[in-house]
Amino acid sequence: MKLLTRHSRLMCVGIGTVIFGTGVLHRQRSVHVQAKTIAIPRKNVDSRKYMARPVTAIEKLQGTPNDMKSRMEIFIMEIQKEICDALEDLEVDIKFKVDRWERKTGGGGITCILEDGEVFERAGVNISVVHGTLPVKTTQQMRARGRPLDASKPLPFFAAGVSSVIHPRNPMIPTLHFNYRYFEVEEDGKSVWWFGGGTDLTPYYLDEEDVKHFHGTLKKACDKHDPSYYGNFKKWCDDYFVVKHRGERRGVGGIFFDDVDEPDQDSVFGFIKDCAKSVLPCYLPIIYKHKDEDYGFQEREWQLLRRGRYVEFNLVYDRGTKFGLLTPNARIESILMSLPKTARWQYMHEPEPGSPEAELMEVLKNPKDWV
């Protein structure tokens, strides 16, 4: 893990969202297949098990079962299906819209989005699998930041990732964001690879039990792989999701990391898989606990104001979003899927001292250790 390269790499990973799209399919679900969370047999890639047909041709995925590109693509398809199924189970009669799109210059993605549900106001789960050549300018930035890549010519790259933002309707349920990604650059026939990702929670009201459960579940996933991971990645997350001009964090954090390429590819992939598989155990108990809780106008107003801050962070600071928006022909709707359905601003709003709103602000201004 080379911390110095994190910015350049995030920019490259941004390419994962820089994509062209085609029509929206309304999903047929006459056969409900439970998503598997264990690796499926490589010789049997069954697209009915996913939200849509894979981006990469099934024959290619089946023909390269040990290539990390295939393994990651199959894994993020599984995760997408698992998350979408779990969220749909909470809704009465609304399903994810499935939007499979292709990128003109290589690869594509599958955007799944559910809007105006009873539990979820807006929930998006996006995967993208893109490849092409890394522009010389990007490669130069990577070189300048320490990674020994040849910046004299465009280099072939591959990026695959899953990213999701879930905005529930009830202000007592936090918003959740996660993203796990794999990146490969080819140089003189040799591939340089790394993983990145994170899961973080944005509550509107502080429930310490929730936050401890959330961080505790993440810590367990991290500790299986390296005792230093949770502490380092928790801090990285606190440092990253900062609305700088407000002097506050977007939420109560979680984990965030990039550039993980040690000790070896299989181990890091195992870590990524455990992180992504911990999303539902982290989040579902919190949703079920609060989904039928009462709330009123004041709680909704506060949630919308905090969603305004979410918009400020994503549009002003989030590197993937910024990079995506500035890239010509990016697939904007998949990038901005992270924004809430509704956001609000109010001049000089200050929560009353001692109120539950003020209690939340306290931990957003001064991040705590939760486990």
Place this chain on the structure above:
Amino acid sequence: MKLLTRHSRLMCVGIGTVIFGTGVLHRQRSVHVQAKTIAIPRKNVDSRKYMARPVTAIEKLQGTPNDMKSRMEIFIMEIQKEICDALEDLEVDIKFKVDRWERKTGGGGITCILEDGEVFERAGVNISVVHGTLPVKTTQQMRARGRPLDASKPLPFFAAGVSSVIHPRNPMIPTLHFNYRYFEVEEDGKSVWWFGGGTDLTPYYLDEEDVKHFHGTLKKACDKHDPSYYGNFKKWCDDYFVVKHRGERRGVGGIFFDDVDEPDQDSVFGFIKDCAKSVLPCYLPIIYKHKDEDYGFQEREWQLLRRGRYVEFNLVYDRGTKFGLLTPNARIESILMSLPKTARWQYMHEPEPGSPEAELMEVLKNPKDWV
């Protein structure tokens, strides 16, 4: 007017919003004094004629009546009062909140804001009068872009401006934005000065008569001063207010310019004054025409989606906003006063072909000549 320097200068003008604040005053209006739009006698600066006491000490303003710094400050105070009065006249029992703040390192401002009115959902009229030293980095950028400033040391500067964004509640009334500003940098005892500004309109539904009236009124103000102004500044406006990642303009434009320093200070000040005084003639007839028009859920939803785009422009592209947010200790609430009260996002929203919403999109994608 030197077009090459426009970026650096905008950044400097951004300092106009980089400010510290103090408490909110609720305005006493037992005596309603009509704002004058002609210059008031210099020896009689009467703070009761404005929204608050001037930023600069009254004695100083009275003692330097011919200095452009004093003239501009007095003028923007008059404009602020005139606009606030005209908007309050449209409301039943709601007044502007007046928030006079001071900037630790020199100067301050007066933020007037009206929220949750019957006609106006959110309307802000802000003036700032700031001075201090221009950081070497900023001066270097100015030098690099053509302006012959000595970048070897910090230079004293002064900036004064009025800026306003008015978001009405009824979707049939467009949003209006305007900003007029004066900038001065001192170098070896000599001052380099320029003016900038603009007025632009963001409708939710296209009413060609409105847009023609709006542009026609601006053209009249411009034509009094230079026959090339309207055409050049209309184009500059169309080129500036672009939501690039969407390939659409924020609205139907207006005028936008910077770096105007010819033919002489008095002439340019006269031009700026005519522009700022044309704001109400441009906008009031449009408000009165539509304020009691019926609208329903669909029109409100469309307005909120378009306000989402307004947020995207302001947070991602607007140079003053971006520069302000990235400056330590900026007065964030005055900068983000430009955001709407409520904004909304919806995945892949496309207006129906032939609908009034599609008709608006057509002119946002392909700006027209209106006069």
